[in-house]
Amino acid sequence: MEKRMNVYIYSKHDEESLRKKATVEEALTSEGFTTLENHEDANIIISLGSDGTFLQAVRKTDFRQDCLYAGISVTGDHSLYCDFHYNNLSDMVQIIQHAELEVRRYPLIEVTIDEHKPFYCLNEFSIRSNIIRTFVLDVMINDKHFETFLGDGLIASTPTGSTAYNKSMHGAVVDPLLNCFQVTELASVNNNQYRTLGSSFILSGERSLKLRVHQDGNDFPIMAADNEALPVRKVENVHIVLSDKMIKTVKLKNNSFWEKVQRMFL
Structure with a gap:
C-alpha cells in the first residue's frame, strides 16, 4: 500500500x-486508507475539532516536515486551519486521494529561551508579566538594541x-507568502524613561529578535507557544527567528488565505 494512504x-x-x-476512520478505511495509532508512520495527519485542535495536533506530532496536515472542523464554522467539515467528509477523501495533490505551506517561528x-x-x-505590574524587556534586532519596553508583554x-492574538491587539494581518514575522505590544507604557515604537512591526525572515528580561523581581514571566503554556521558570533571554521549517496543508481551490480571512472577519 502506498505510504500516502x-x-x-x-x-x-x-x-x-x-x-x-x-466515523472519520470508517470513512477513510472504506476508501482504502489505513488509519494508524501513531503518527510516526503516517504521512497524512488529520486534526478533528477546531483551529486549537489543529495547533495541538501539529505540536503533539513534532511539527512533521515529511507529511501533510489537514483539519476537520466539527462545529461547521469557518476557520483558518480547518479546510474541511465533519458533515462533508466525502470532499476531504476525494481531495486527499487526488494524485496531483497540491499543498499550502505555513511558516513557523523558532524560539530559544536561554x-x-x-x-x-x-x-x-507570547511573553507576559506574571504578576499584577509591568515588566521591562530590552528589544534587540540583529543583536542591536532597538527599544526598552515597559508594559504587560x-x-x-x-x-x-x-x-x-496579534489581531486582537490591533496588529496587522500578514500574507503568509511573505517571509516574515510580527512583533506586537501588550499595553506598553511610554514616559520620559521608557519609549517604544507604540505599534506592531514586521521583521524580515532574515532578521533575529532577542528579548532580554530585566532581572528586577519580575523575571518569571508567563510564556505560551500557540495555545499551550510553557513550563520554563526563570528567564533572562528569549531569541526568536523565522524557521526554515514549514507546515504543509491541503491546498483547496477557492480557499486561499485571504478568502479565509474574508469569511472569518468580513
Whole structure:
C-alpha cells in the first residue's frame, strides 16, 4: 500500500470527539486508507475539532516536515486551519486521494529561551508579566538594541498567527507568502524613561529578535507557544527567528488565505 494512504487522526479524548473520530476512520478505511495509532508512520495527519485542535495536533506530532496536515472542523464554522467539515467528509477523501495533490505551506517561528532546546510555533509566541505590574524587556534586532519596553508583554506571531492574538491587539494581518514575522505590544507604557515604537512591526525572515528580561523581581514571566503554556521558570533571554521549517496543508481551490480571512472577519 502506498505510504500516502497512511493516516493518523488527532482529536480530543471526550466521548463525542472519539465517536466522531471513529466515523472519520470508517470513512477513510472504506476508501482504502489505513488509519494508524501513531503518527510516526503516517504521512497524512488529520486534526478533528477546531483551529486549537489543529495547533495541538501539529505540536503533539513534532511539527512533521515529511507529511501533510489537514483539519476537520466539527462545529461547521469557518476557520483558518480547518479546510474541511465533519458533515462533508466525502470532499476531504476525494481531495486527499487526488494524485496531483497540491499543498499550502505555513511558516513557523523558532524560539530559544536561554539555554533550553529550541521550540516552534505555528501561530505565536507570547511573553507576559506574571504578576499584577509591568515588566521591562530590552528589544534587540540583529543583536542591536532597538527599544526598552515597559508594559504587560509582547507577542511574536507568524503570518497565519497574525489573525489570532496579534489581531486582537490591533496588529496587522500578514500574507503568509511573505517571509516574515510580527512583533506586537501588550499595553506598553511610554514616559520620559521608557519609549517604544507604540505599534506592531514586521521583521524580515532574515532578521533575529532577542528579548532580554530585566532581572528586577519580575523575571518569571508567563510564556505560551500557540495555545499551550510553557513550563520554563526563570528567564533572562528569549531569541526568536523565522524557521526554515514549514507546515504543509491541503491546498483547496477557492480557499486561499485571504478568502479565509474574508469569511472569518468580513
